[in-house]
Amino acid sequence: MKNGINVAAVSELVHEIRKVPGESEIFYGVDLEWLGGLTMDIRTKPLRFGSKRLGRDFSFRVSHHDDPSPEAAPTPADYFTTGLGSCVANILVQGASYKGMTIDKLQVDTVTQRSDGTLSGTAVTVKLEADGSWLQYKQMMMNVARFSPNYITVTLPNRIDLTYRHVPSAFRKNGAAANGDGHAPATAQAGSNAPIHLGVDIAWRNATQFDVSLRDRQYQDERWSLPARFSVDQPAPALGLNEAPNPQEYLLAAVLSDLAQQLVIVCRERGKPLRQLNASMRCRLDMRGCFNIFDKSAVQLQDNHVEIAAVSDNSEEEMKDFLKQAQAASACWQGFVNATPASLDRAG
Secondary structure (H helix, E strand, C coil): CECCECHHHHHHHHHHHHHCCCCCEEEEEEEEEEEECCEEEEEECCEEECCEEECCCCEEEECCCCCCCCCCCCCHHHHHHHHHHHHHHHHHHHHHHHCCCCEEEEEEEEEEEEECCEEEEEEEEEEEEECCCHHHHHHHHHHHHHHCHHHHHHHCCCCEEEEEEEEEHHHHCCCCCCCCCCCCCHHHHCCCCCCEEEEEEEEEEECCEEEEEECCEEECCEEECCCCEEEECCCHHHCCCCCCCCHHHHHHHHHHHHHHHHHHHHHHHCCCCEEEEEEEEEEEEEHHHHCCCCCCCCCCCEEEEEEEEEEECCCHHHHHHHHHHHHHHCHHHHHHHCCCCEEEEECC
């Protein structure tokens, strides 16, 4: 064991992936339910790692960045930076453990600026205290840029396929519908191009477990903080304790919830609010690339697919047009499918 990582188990996993076709593939997924306003509920789907199937029954809320509540849940961009930074942190812990280095402290700070439909100024800063040499640190940072699935997914172009299922409201007149006003707080409607500065601090606890806290928000001359805290972990087949969603699930949740929020806003602004909204997103990851077993395997998240079902009085043609507008306005969607620059540096 090193830094809580069972290095021998990693070697066995790599051997199994080399030997058995299909054991390298991981399938992730998340489901979304709109709760009204701009609040979304995310639930992780069961995970398949090769021939193994594992329950991942975690749920968490997503709020909008202008939610005035002091107890507001994290926003899509918070989960986006969490997925990015915690994946970097995970690769660093694994790399240090393989090299026989003992980690004393590891924190990964990830920041970005959200303005309209874009994320900019995205930066990942690593604060690592360990017994390694300067050369080892340099090699580890280079390996992050080569083998971190989320870092590569964000910084290189990618693709998301979208399927929309139209459900006319006449079919659900007696069903429970979410609050359809989709009202966004004042700042979101102001149309200002001034960016909102946000980010997360990710502190290593042990092995694949990390604790996440939100950084202070900054919008023009205003600054405020939110108390939300949450955890990141890996499933057991990936050497974790299966205690919390993993980096990939947080990244999928960010993209899906941001798209859903923007769709609610677009429909409301057009005077054609939604009555109900459910969605899911899934993807595939080939671990042969992450373990550098097969250099032709993409390290990116692949086969990304979003499914949306919405109940409304709108026509199917209108909803498809609204979805296109929501995609253009979703900073996390755009950050996922476009090559988003993200600096990667070690402090100290």
